[in-house]
Amino acid sequence: MFTVLDMAQPDKLEEAFEILTKRKNNTILGGCAFLKMSKKRIGTGIDLSRLNLDYIREDNGFIVIGAMAALRDLETNALLRDAFGGILSQSVRNIIGVQFRNGVTVGASVYSRYGFSDLLTALLVLDTEVELYNGGKMPLRDFLQKPYEKDILVQLRIEKNQRLAAFSSFRKSASDFAVLNIAVSNLDKQWTIAVGARPGRAVIAETASRALSQGHLSAEEIEAAAKIAADELSFGTNTRGTAGYRKALCQVLVKREIMEVLQCKSN
Amino acid sequence: MEAVNLRNVGHSIPKIDGLSIATGKPAYTEDLAMPHALVLKILRSPHAFAKIISIDTSKAERVEGVECILTYKDVPKVRFTLAGQSYPEPSPYDRMILEGVVRYVGDEVAIIAAVDEKTALKAMKLINVEYEVLEPVLDFEKAIGHPSVVHFEEDLTCNFDIGLHKEQNIVSSHEQAVGDVEKVLKDCEFVVEDVYYPQAQAHAMMETYRSFTYQDYMGRLVVVSSTQVPFHIKRQLARALQIPATKIRVIKPRIGGGFGGKQTGAGDVFAALVTLRTGKPAMIIYDRQETFSCTTSRHAMRIKVRLGADADGFIRAIDLEVLSDTGAYGEHASTVLSCVGEYTLPLYNKTKAVRIRGNAVYTNKMPAGAFRGYGATQGTFALESAVNKLAERLAIDPTEVRLKNISQKGETFLTGHGVQLGSTALDRCIKKGREMIGWKEKFPRQTLSGTKVRGVGMAITMQGSGIANIGTASAEIRLTDDGNFALLIGATDMGTGCDTILSQIAAEVLEVPLDKIYVSAGDTDTSPFDPGSYASSTTYLAGTAVLKAAEELKGKILDQGAKFLGASKENVIFEELSVRRIDGEGEISLAKIAEQTILGMGNLQLAAMATHGSQISPPPYVAGFAEVEVDVETGKVDLIDYVAVVDCGTMINPNLARIQAEGGIVQGIGMALFEEVRYSNLGKMETNTFMQYKIPCRQDVGNVRIAFEESYEPSGPFGAKSIGEVVANTPPPAIVNAVYNAVGVQVHHLPVTAEKVFLEMLKQQ
Amino acid sequence: MQIELTVNDKLVTWDVENDEFLADTLRAHGFLSVKKACDTSCCGLCTVWMDGKPILSCSILAMRAHGKKITTIEGVSQAAEEFARILTAEGAEQCGFCSPGFIMNVLAMKNELDNPTEDEIIHYLTGNLCRCTGYMGQLRAVKTYLGVA
């Protein structure tokens, strides 16, 4: 049971950040689905509801998603359903249920950098920027490598371009955490392959992405790129699968998602 | 009574409590609790096996709002069992309310009662316990002869000789053999042998275990409990708390699912003890984690099967060797063990010899207990998997092997003591099922693409209806002063709809509309005795008790009516809520009869009471067929279609029977594909939330289709048998078989996961 | 802290703890239709509406309901009963413990989706677990209710 001693509902980000850094156990409250399961004793809970950060909108060639947007908003938002083969919508649509996704937030999901995250895997193959209150803007892939630091994730900015993408998540039961997540995208000649739930945090298979970008997308090359991805990434074992199985899955699923992107291309 | 022209029986009448529970009216234990009841929390052992050296509650007791903290020093020194079974229970008396020894992670150490949950949890953190940690027995295959003895205490007793050898960690040994299995096997042209591991499964009913207790104005202990077995709980409490049974009243309100889990006591003793000590109302609600890790699960087993068949494909010998993991306490250990054979061996009766042998062993894990299927589920997985293997060896279609070998109506079987089978439609179930699934076109496999292959598989199963010679049920029906009927039953509706079904039976016999009957059930003060709803007994036994009582009461009403009309009983009939003279010379309404008998100078309330037990336990049957799609590159198994054809005798209420069947099949699908109770290597349960223990969600189950082939069971009410449990058994073997037929991978350890299938496919390449 | 909210069209002012979840608040105020069956946001039994959207009341802090419109099944009794009649006619409320949350999500779905396909229905209702019925009867009831059977 987590406890919250005090509650703050700041009107300004500045104030929120100040409270956050004032004491070690002061904490931002997202949808609280994850916090609720912890035994955390929170000093001041910081509710961002008054900051109106629950938007998803287009802004100067970017799709901008506020930290307090719910996962269900990502799923149903017309802009996101149309962009990038709808992979952001797709990536969240199997997380527990509609009611759950109406409550949990994009900001928490990204800030927490969960290994199992479906959303992060999908975001990683897009041109995604994370905007932190204190840390400023940075590409998502840089953010993912940064150590945890107390900050407020304010919004995500995704360059709205013609990127084609595909996402798939391998699950045992439909509403379980993923055994493996795969996202693949293509813009001009550049390919990006990301693998999540390894079970570690999502990463880009750099060598495989490069190999694919340089070739002619023959069946053999695709097969080879998938193998490179499986070989270059590290996989671990947890209750949902062993490292060896994940590696084997990775190869199969990367190949399939590349094919999927090629399919959207020809359509 | 034949099932023709019936107005109530055989009709899909909505449950009488359906609308109110569906729309959330307060009806469950927590809804009924008093607002200021003390809140209980249990401090539980972090160790799989340990002795308590010291326990200091002084700091915790000083927390404001703490009412009492109880440890093993505060409880009666008497052992009992939480198994909800008729006295004398065949489960060992191997536990105390609290003890100085803890035998699994989660075993109870102290009870904290406080004004609210926060206070109780705060106090819990302040209790200081020093343990001497002992080497636990975690692997059930190594339990026998393990240097650690789970129950070393001297005062453990059992009402029967169940083959208990506690120094060897054996709680029960069982052997039943008819004929010389070894010899017959030797003579068989075809012998298959294999080992199967049905896993522990969690009941995962939506309403967790909970109990609310208080003392009434007479100082009696009232226990409102989410239980399937109120009378057993009463008896348990009397023994555990060492108080007279007359001082206890157990009330079962609506309950949010049981599946056998609530046939074993859980928090009742703790709440009751607190109420007795403090005189105050108390409430215990197990959270989901406690429900997963501190109650019971299905028994995990290892079952070795040997099957022998002759050249014509007749199964001549069946040999089962069972090892059953009963965990830290022996609730239901001996009976679940014997039921592995009891509910499988009679399926096939062309046998010349059959045998089941085995042991149930203690380990330092959460106890196993009763769970829908009760041994039959595990036995069916093993036997039916082996029969499928045999069919392949024989090169005979698996459906044909069954049709050739199953017991038919009027026949006997080796373990059946010469009793003839009163009813079976299993042959029709098999034929109908294979037609529905498209067996002829689909068996064994269809290749859809380079990566997708579909396979079909099947299994059959049986269960009992009640426990022969042990199970009983009583019912009472009264004509009330307003001309209606009160139906009093001890049977415990847990959503199964028995309050409705038993009313339907009463209404049918009494020839009155259903709304003339109200049900009063599940209260040990007012209900006639019934052991509770388990062992698939309610429709069959309680149904017959209701039928008998209703017939008797109807006779009495006719008698009285005739008297009022000045006619002989032969010359009156009951029609349209009145007793009428056949010659049309007069009639008297039910309301009038009630008025004139009960009120004024009548001095006679018409009522009838009946008790019913049965010397036989007629089996219901299911033939189950699965179609799966396997991704050959990943091993992923998707269930496409599941067909189950059920013979439950007469369906008293077809819709309720269908939902029972669909629910049972899906629970079986969960066991086949998703569910598994898992422990860490220190004995801590890892699957203690719905995040880690995945019951099927609606995307997981494909299409489940149920059909019925009715038979008529002469010993059952209107020809009915049972349905509650039998429906859970076929999915594991049928799905495993479908996967085998698709990609040639035989899974021995449930559940079937993509990774297991994938790895086996790799090995084959 | 004190929150002001509308529950089933009635304005109320409630005192809640900082770390209190809405499901507990609602039950404490007598809305006993709200059931809970897990501690991990997995079961959907606690479903109520916040500003018309289905949410898990077990996982939403009570203070977040400040200024919002909360609807429990008691607040939509007519529609709930209409669907419950279909559900019970199917026999698809077994223990019934999951039914109020399920019904709230079915009604929300009806408001949100036009002519959903079977897959869309199943997807929308995935967050509602039921251990008794095996889901098929619930689906039949929903299809009858939506007239898409």
Ligand SMILES: Cc1cc2nc3c(=O)[nH]c(=O)nc-3n(C[C@H](O)[C@H](O)[C@H](O)COP(=O)(O)OP(=O)(O)OC[C@H]3O[C@@H](n4cnc5c(N)ncnc54)[C@H](O)[C@@H]3O)c2cc1C
């Ligand atoms: C049962 C369950 C199953 C799940 N399954 C999946 C799954 O299959 N796939 C998947 O991808 N995800 C899954 N999730 C994760 C879920 O999608 C959310 O990511 C998660 O619940 C966190 O969101 P929240 O709003 O509940 O965050 P909270 O619990 O409120 O917060 C989580 C953390 O993020 C911090 N935080 C919140 N907002 C901000 C912010 N703006 N800036 C900085 N820090 C912030 C909080 O302080 C806290 O430390 C699951 C979660 C649960 C509970």
Ligand code: FES
């Ligand atoms: S109680 Fe389980 S999701 Fe709310």
Ligand code: FES
């Ligand atoms: S009816 Fe019991 S959980 Fe759904």
